[in-house]
Amino acid sequence: MLLIKGAEIVNPAGSYSGKGDILIKEGKIAAIGPELHLEGVPVLAAGGLLAFPGLIDVHVHLREPGQEAKETIASGTRAAARGGFTAVATMPNTSPPVDRAILVEGLRAKAEREGVVRVYPVACITKEQAGEEITEMADLAAAGAVAFSDDGRPVPSAAVMRRALEYAKMVGRPVLSHCEEPTLARGGVMHEGYWSTRLGLKGIPAAAEEIMVAREIMLARETGCPVHLCHLSTAGSVELLRWAKARGIPVTAEVTPHHLTLTAAAVAGYDTSTKVNPPLRGEEDLTALKQALAEGIIDIIATDHAPHTREEKEQEYDLAPFGLVGLETALALCWQELVGKGILTPAQLVEKMAVNPARLLGIEGGRLVEGAAADLVLFDPRRVETVTAESLVSKGKNTPFLGWTLTGWPVTTIVGGKLVMQERKLLV
Ligand SMILES: NC(=O)N[C@@H](CC(=O)O)C(=O)O
Ligand SMILES: [Zn+2]
Numbered sequence: 001m002l003l004i005k006g007a008e009i010v011n012p013a014g015s016y017s018g019k020g021d022i023l024i025k026e027g028k029i030a031a032i033g034p035e036l037h038l039e040g041v042p043v044l045a046a047g048g049l050l051a052f053p054g055l056i057d058v059h060v061h062l063r064e065p066g067q068e069a070k071e072t073i074a075s076g077t078r079a080a081a082r083g084g085f086t087a088v089a090t091m092p093n094t095s096p097p098v099d100r101a102i103l104v105e106g107l108r109a110k111a112e113r114e115g116v117v118r119v120y121p122v123a124c125i126t127k128e129q130a131g132e133e134i135t136e137m138a139d140l141a142a143a144g145a146v147a148f149s150d151d152g153r154p155v156p157s158a159a160v161m162r163r164a165l166e167y168a169k170m171v172g173r174p175v176l177s178h179c180e181e182p183t184l185a186r187g188g189v190m191h192e193g194y195w196s197t198r199l200g201l202k203g204i205p206a207a208a209e210e211i212m213v214a215r216e217i218m219l220a221r222e223t224g225c226p227v228h229l230c231h232l233s234t235a236g237s238v239e240l241l242r243w244a245k246a247r248g249i250p251v252t253a254e255v256t257p258h259h260l261t262l263t264a265a266a267v268a269g270y271d272t273s274t275k276v277n278p279p280l281r282g283e284e285d286l287t288a289l290k291q292a293l294a295e296g297i298i299d300i301i302a303t304d305h306a307p308h309t310r311e312e313k314e315q316e317y318d319l320a321p322f323g324l325v326g327l328e329t330a331l332a333l334c335w336q337e338l339v340g341k342g343i344l345t346p347a348q349l350v351e352k353m354a355v356n357p358a359r360l361l362g363i364e365g366g367r368l369v370e371g372a373a374a375d376l377v378l379f380d381p382r383r384v385e386t387v388t389a390e391s392l393v394s395k396g397k398n399t400p401f402l403g404w405t406l407t408g409w410p411v412t413t414i415v416g417g418k419l420v421m422q423e424r425k426l427l428v
């Protein structure tokens with residue numbers, strides 16, 4: 001038993017919000033309300049802290065199986081816990097890719113043993129992510145896949161994607177689409193625009209994303225299958241999404257903290273941790289993405305946590321792999337840059353990072369209510385910390401936010417009633 005006392009509870013989809021207490025018993029929330037009086041129960045004093053339902057990241061690369069030098073279930077879920085996440089969905093672009101039921105089962109078993117937070121596997125849309133043959137979606141869903149994605153690459157053929165959506169709809173799982181038109185993106189390493197010209201790097205135009213966003217919207221409309229658009233990065237994508245939602249087409253979308261806070265100008269020092277897919281875009285894109293979040297056109301903030309080894313990232317900009325780590329900085333960044341700047345309210349931030357993610361994946365969580373699993377995070381809005389490579393527990397140190405001093409950090413993470421992080425320190 002544990003009684004969390006005096007927190008400001010931010011719980012837009014739950015039963016109680018406001019200053020109050022939360023009683024945890026046998027891994028579940030036993031009571032939540034303005035003031036709970038109990039004798040002999042250990043108390044966690046949370047005055048001055050905010051309590052959120054545990055954050056859920058719908059887009060994480062844990063790199064197992066096969067790429068354990070980049071990250072493991074153990075290291076990646078520890079990073080998640082330290083970032084205030086109590087659940088993550090893990091992408092299937094591993095080696096081998098998660099395209100068979102046995103691999104989903106293996107992942108779940110390993111996560112059960114070694115994971116610090118809940119792990120929900122996403123399985124491939126196509127076998128070996130080759131874009132040709134659709135996976136055995138019914139078997140994968142039965143084994144526990146919560147969604148399908150070929151993330152890391154697009155599904156180039158519209159005909160294959162259309163059939164995939166028909167099957168996914170039958171098995172009742174969403175498809176998470178990495179929107180990238182391959183012939184336009186080929187060879188590009190950053191956003192196509194002023195900075196790519198100035199730095200002499202090959203660009204990836206905004207249209208590479210937008211063409212595929214438009215395609216997925218049309219296919220969602222035709223098949224009725226829910227399509228979720230990963231890591232949106234351009235103002236044009238936002239316009240298309242706005243158009244689709246106005247028509248009731250079943251599409252949702254996510255944006256990453258880095259696409260909300262950095263532009264292509266960050267590439268100027270050739271720091272390869274700024275090399276990410278989709279690339280960091282322009283100022284107008286950031287403005288449109290933030291506006292869309294505030295309006296509810298973009299539903300979710302997801303990290304796209306993509307760890308790589310130091311050796312892989314310490315190459316010429318052209319050769320380094322795409323991706324950056326985000327689990328440990330996402331909440332602090334979003335708090336400072338979105339809530340702190342009046343773009344989102346704390347309740348809206350919780351919607352984007354917990355409520356809507358649970359809804360998308362059809363999983364428990366995202367709300368603090370009696371009887372629900374006790375997955376929650378305590379957040380200190382006044383805590384100031386500087387991001388350093390040494391402070392990160394992820395194996396990946398590839399983040400462009402090294403050296404940033406941020407205000408507002410998660411201080412305690414509880415998964416199923418168990419304290420996994422306290423005072424910024426992992427307990428497991
Ligand atoms: N985002 C990235 O730049 N990289 C991701 C793949 C992806 O999310 O498309 C990775 O797996 O490294
Ligand atoms: Zn992707």
Ligand SMILES: [Zn+2]
Nearest residue numbers: 091151152304
């Ligand atoms: Zn990804």
